[in-house]
Amino acid sequence: MLNNPRAFLASLFDTAVKAADPLSAIRAHLPEKPKGRTVVVGAGKAASQMAAALESLWDGPLEGAAVAQHGPVAACRQIEVLQAAHPVPDAAGLAASKRLLDRVRGLTADDLVIALISGGGSSLLPAPAGSLTLEDEIAVNRALLASGAPISAMNVVRKHVSRIKGGRLAHAAAPARVVSLIVSDIPGDNPAHVASGPTVPDGSTRQDALQIIRQYRMALPEAVMAHLNSAEAAAPGPDDTAFASHEHHVIASARVSLEAAAIQARAAGIDTVILSDSIEGEARDIGLMHAAIVREVRMRGRPFTEPVLILSGGETTVTIRDEGYGKGGRNSEFLLSFASAIDGLENVHALAADTDGRDGSEHNAGAFTDGGTIARMRAAGEDPRARLIGHDAYSAFDAIGDIFHTGPTGTNVNDFRAILIL
Template identity: 50%
Template sequence: MNDEQAGAVFKTPTATPSSDAEAREVLQALYGAAVARAQPQRELARHLPPPPRGRTVVVGAGKAAAAMAYALEAAWPAQAPLSGAVATRYGHTPPRPPGVAARIDVWEAAHPVPDAAGMAAAERMLAAVQGLGTDDLVIALISGGGSALLALPVAGLSLSAWQAITRALLASGATIAEINVVRKHLSRIQGGRLAMAAAPAPVWTVAISDVPGDDPAVIASGPTVPDPSTCAEALAVLQRYRLAVPDAVHAALQSGALETPKPDDPRWASCTTRLMVTPHEALQAAAAEAERRGWRAYVLGDAIEGESREVARVHAGLAHYARQGRGPFRPPCVLLSGGETTVTLGGDVPLAARARGGRASEFALALALALHGSARVWALAADTDGIDGTEEHAGAFVTPDTLARADAAGLSAQQALAQHDSYGFFAALGDLFVTGPTHTNVNDFRAILIA
């Protein structure tokens, strides 16, 4: 594999960090370049349709939904009617830009486990698209996290039951595609149902991809796009991970009563979907920044899935190979990757209760162990929305002396990994990467510097 085949962009390399601080600054800059590429205020306007003859109603959900709504308000003609509502995660609403009139309501709700505020927001959006005609337009602003933020379970499934199913799915090790197959069939708004509620009005969806493969039907469980998955597939996921649903809901899945709108429905003819930005584009922006700084950049892929700790071991192997000068990656270089890894907690309730962190910091912890103090290798693993799991950090740094500093502080990296307490481990070392909400989301970001 040559540099071009590996996705590299580089000039004659000159980069050699003189300290951990300098290496961290480079890693932060690469993360910043990826996040900047995915900012709605930069990209959204060119993906919008012209105003219709009638009304324009905005709906949407995701960690970027508020920022997308503000970008739409700024770009939409002042004289054109505009109204609606979007839902975002608590604390993920940025300041409204100065001079931009407020025309779209922003609701905040819980993520990753839904709450009553998310249900209310979903009900509000369904009501907003009722009674529209062919001269009207629905603009849907969709980004990662929307599945939890539009919580509207089917009849027979209470909010508390839906919360329990969500927690079990998130802890099961299921992929995001598998999780969303279940969500779509247990929801009154996802899996294309929001768009069908708006018919005959045309629906124009602008989405930020946070999923491997960039399938709009998976992003936020696809509330405004056709769903090719089936009730039978949803049942198979539930059975695969031994998850229970109420008997009435199980029977409805078995009978096909909860089937979602399929691609052959003629009502989709008036629906359009545009991907505003993808994880690949964000990683390419990071690669360009690395090249500008004199590092060879290799993009390993934007759709990497699997257990965080296993993915980390593979990445560590590639880094070791590069350090030995035996592989296709020539130091000084940076290995970049994205996607959506998983963390399986297992069935031990006390263990799950102690788990702190997320898939990015668990990757970092497993990477540190697999690198076992390899000289001149630094890394950053972080979530591009600025929140890794349920704590306040985006991810964590790994340095050549991570394990040595942990030993000196009386910390066991192996024990922390066994307990899924990557947050506690990196917090004690001062190696958490904290950004606050970034108001976008193109999923996992991983960068490994090899000098």
């Protein structure tokens, strides 16, 4: 396998994704059956797969709905699967949010709500609060995506302009018991930040949201700012009695996936290190940081000795400024920056991809790179620096056939980065 580094890296990605498989993860966290009804609500890129897995494991009647993104979904018999847009919300998501809220109303203390939550749920569940409109929430989402703010900060803002996020979906289910099963795509795995926490409250305030908006210089509609400056934006806190009997479990995460990939690599005889499962920051800067480590290994034999595999996860960001943007996402931007900084180094191979199977604006999971990537791009008539400045890394990798396609994976535990130094 090491004679084909790209196949080896792709196999590690597959192992990481399998470690976040909803079926095995849910099996280990099934709640006790209630005296009354069992109602399922779900949202996120893994929502339909989680719902199908729960149906196969649950011995008894189920009802409810789960919201997945437009595209292929897993078939369910009892749970209604709705679809909406990601990363920019749409009217279908607005209707889906209402459907989920309707599903949990009128329940009793004998009923159980099982919430299946995964990354991407923030965009799939638009539900503008107060007098705000869908257009207002879309404007917020676009500003957040272009701001360069980390995902945890984005979700603090989102929860304060919503009537379903920030624990509000679970609050609407009172007095029923709510058990949330969460596939985390958040660095640090704070359950309240996954999908902006529709069933898990946190202690952030609308003042925190306003500070984030100021810090990242976001221009938001006047109606949104007026809402955030009103008491109406306050979200229920963790000490609210409506949450007293609730449980939440992070059933899959980047940490578990990276550890699974590391076990496979070590079994193949490669020393493996995991830098971190929660790296954040500008994608191009994180690319330079990883490249600096590679060069230190190659030139000075520290902090690791070759051959070695370096793994990392988390969620980087891409800040869109006046130069505009082209095609791609944070993983391809990371790789183009990384490739520029290791240009000419032999026997260095890397893969960066989103574990949900889609990196940014296109339908690829990510891309491959090595020490000859930049030379091949230039030979193909590409200007790597211009592509990086214009946030158009996909076009550069596509020109040389180094795009990595997987299709939707059915899970989402954030970015997977693997660098093999031989």
